[in-house]
Amino acid sequence: MNIKEIRKNKGDCTFYLTKDxxxxxxxxKRKAYAKPILKDGNKTTKITACDILFSLDSFDDINFNGKGxxxxxxxxxxxxxxxxxxxxxxxx
Numbered sequence: 170m171n172i173k174e175i176r177k178n179k180g181d182c183t184f185y186l187t188k189d190x191x192x193x194x195x196x197x198k199r200k201a202y203a204k205p206i207l208k209d210g211n212k213t214t215k216i217t218a219c220d221i222l223f224s225l226d227s228f229d230d231i232n233f234n235g236k237g238x239x240x241x242x243x244x245x246x247x248x249x250x251x252x253x254x255x256x257x258x259x260x261x
Contacts, residue, residue, distance in 0.1 A: 175249050186249045196220050
């Protein structure tokens with residue numbers, strides 16, 4: 170099975186959205202400096218701020234003030250779901 174992934178960059182954050190059946194998986198990663206990893210500390214790396222599973226029925230139950238999410242992330246995620254569903258119906 171080939172699972173499609175949608176990615177969006179917003180500032181220092183990258184959002185990844187995949188779907189398996191009716192369950193969506195959202196991963197939010199943010200850019201961070203890698204001082205503990207490198208001596209010079211000039212390099213950046215991505216750290217996972219959020220990794221959640223949800224369905225469209227439970228989307229309104231997601232707490233956008235915790236688990237690494239912000240209130241502004243909801244708009245981004247909604248647009249990603251619309252894009253995902255739009256592409257899915259075009260490919261059928």
